[in-house]
Amino acid sequence: MMLYGVPVGRMFFQGAPRLLRSGVSLLPCRPTTADRVALEGYPALVARKWIGKHSYKSDQPIKQTLDKEERRRAILTGLRSSQFKSHYGFDIELSDTLARQCVLDPSGDALDAVLCSIQAAWAFGRRDFGVPPQCDKDEGWIVDPSLAL
Numbered sequence: 001m002m003l004y005g006v007p008v009g010r011m012f013f014q015g016a017p018r019l020l021r022s023g024v025s026l027l028p029c030r031p032t033t034a035d036r037v038a039l040e041g042y043p044a045l046v047a048r049k050w051i052g053k054h055s056y057k058s059d060q061p062i063k064q065t066l067d068k069e070e071r072r073r074a075i076l077t078g079l080r081s082s083q084f085k086s087h088y089g090f091d092i093e094l095s096d097t098l099a100r101q102c103v104l105d106p107s108g109d110a111l112d113a114v115l116c117s118i119q120a121a122w123a124f125g126r127r128d129f130g131v132p133p134q135c136d137k138d139e140g141w142i143v144d145p146s147l148a149l
Contacts (some may be wrong), residue, residue, distance in 0.1 A: 011037075023036070028140065028141055029135045033035060039143045041119040041120060042119075043112040044115075049069045049146075050074050057106065059107055064106035069103060072111055075102075075111065076094065087145055090121065092121075098110070122144065130143040130145070130147075
């Protein structure tokens, strides 16, 4: 099967078998008694709190604009704000070096890693990892307080 222009599909077909072989508990789709847990994050969900549904990254050089760089900067400002703590329940400290890398990386990979780490940290502080019992276990669940039921 060939998947053209579907990076999420390619990531799934590459990542899912590796996750299964690793023996982690995949919540909510494949819970196990393992003490290692894998969760689903969606970094854009964190970013949207400060930039709405605007794009902040691109893998295509022609779409790597100053507007997107300014949006990445706005996201970093938001992560350092009191609004962040009121939403996620904790503060984060970002070194100037990491913040600069997040702003200057037009692919958004560095910033996405930070944003997913935030969602994972939030979920780790919950007894249920932020996954409601009534969610569709075949669909999965993105862990974020904005989706908490």
